[in-house]
Amino acid sequence: MTFISLLGLLAAGITTAAYLPQAYLTITTRSTRSLSLPTYLLLFAGTVLWVGYGVCIHDWPVIVANGVTALLAGVILVLKLGEPAREG
Secondary structure: OOHHHHHHHHHHHHHHHHHHHHHHHHHHHOOOOOOOHHHHHHHHHHHHHHHHHHHHHOOHHHHHHHHHHHHHHHHHHHHHHHOOOOOO
């Protein structure tokens, strides 16, 4: 494995791991009131596009890291869309 591949794997692992605490908290509490809907729409769309890019260039670190993040962002997005709107 080349240095560049290791660098990509490390970057992918760190950015995906950085997202895990927020995803865990949101999924376990089912509370998305403090989260921005536009942010999660953009995050989900962007990571899905990154997965497509990774598939096109056959780059597993890009595919796996963004696939995991897209999955977690998608779950949070579904929770956000299903949460009742605030009153007042």
